[in-house]
Amino acid sequence: MDALEAMRTIGACRRYQPDDVPDAVLYRAAEAARFAPQGGNRQPVRLIAVRERAAKERLRDLYLVPWRAYFEAAMAGTQALGEYSSARQAVLAADEFARNLAEHPLLIVVCAHQEDLHLTDLELDRPSVVGGASIYPYVQNLCIALRVQGVATTITTLSVAAEPEVRELLAIPDGYLTACHLAAGYPADGFPRRLTRRPVEETVFLERFGNPIGASRETS
Ligand SMILES: Cc1cc2nc3c(=O)[nH]c(=O)nc-3n(C[C@H](O)[C@H](O)[C@H](O)COP(=O)(O)O)c2cc1C
Numbered sequence: 253m254d255a256l257e258a259m260r261t262i263g264a265c266r267r268y269q270p271d272d273v274p275d276a277v278l279y280r281a282a283e284a285a286r287f288a289p290q291g292g293n294r295q296p297v298r299l300i301a302v303r304e305r306a307a308k309e310r311l312r313d314l315y316l317v318p319w320r321a322y323f324e325a326a327m328a329g330t331q332a333l334g335e336y337s338s339a340r341q342a343v344l345a346a347d348e349f350a351r352n353l354a355e356h357p358l359l360i361v362v363c364a365h366q367e368d369l370h371l372t373d374l375e376l377d378r379p380s381v382v383g384g385a386s387i388y389p390y391v392q393n394l395c396i397a398l399r400v401q402g403v404a405t406t407i408t409t410l411s412v413a414a415e416p417e418v419r420e421l422l423a424i425p426d427g428y429l430t431a432c433h434l435a436a437g438y439p440a441d442g443f444p445r446r447l448t449r450r451p452v453e454e455t456v457f458l459e460r461f462g463n464p465i466g467a468s469r470e471t472s
Contacts, residue, residue: 268437
């Protein structure tokens with residue numbers, strides 16, 4: 253499988269087979285993912301692979317608190333679309349995923365060393381996002397490297413709300429934050445063939461914001 257196919261078929265996996273993801277598979281993925289770029293090559297990311305049942309149950313219980321609030325809002329927001337709309341089905345699948353969090357074979361907590369995030373946008377009058385740019389390329393690399401080995405993933409950030417409790421549970425030292433969690437495992441229903449995203453013409457512009465790549469190519 254090439255990188256383009258892996259990216260197009262990665263999806264957020266909501267149901268997993270019970271089989272463990274071996275350390276060797278995780279190691280191989282991380283061995284490639286670590287080559288992600290990061291500000292100043294300061295390599296802030298650390299991963300904690302969680303398989304112990306009790307720890308996964310605690311992570312599930314912590315996750316369900318923000319999830320339930322999100323779920324109620326999402327169900328209310330999609331009510332008008334009808335029971336079988338794809339948006340509503342996606343929310344229901346995410347709810348099943350949440351309730352089964354402790355059953356997923358592998359949970360990965362992504363930590364980052366705070367001092368090694370080079371925050372160049374703190375002075376701007378908007379939320380800071382630059383710190384994440386030294387973390388999430390690694391995370392996506394990891395997801396792709398797992399994908400090519402047949403392992404599916406879902407990234408969650410609602411889980412970050414419980415950072416103090418997660419820090420205690422997993423003995424995360426001071427100075428490290430949690431950036432997201434991943435669920436990982438062999439997919440119960442295979443990988444998606446078609447994901448829903450905006451077309452390139454709506455999101456890639458030439459020279460000026462709003463000048464779509466396709467239209468410009470035709471006129472230039
Ligand atoms: C930054 C980020 C945060 C996310 N957080 C959650 C989460 O907390 N819970 C969840 O169920 N899915 C979460 N997701 C998964 C998204 O819901 C999913 O990627 C999106 O619905 C698209 O699904 P698809 O890739 O299967 O098309 C997150 C994804 C990203 C990239």
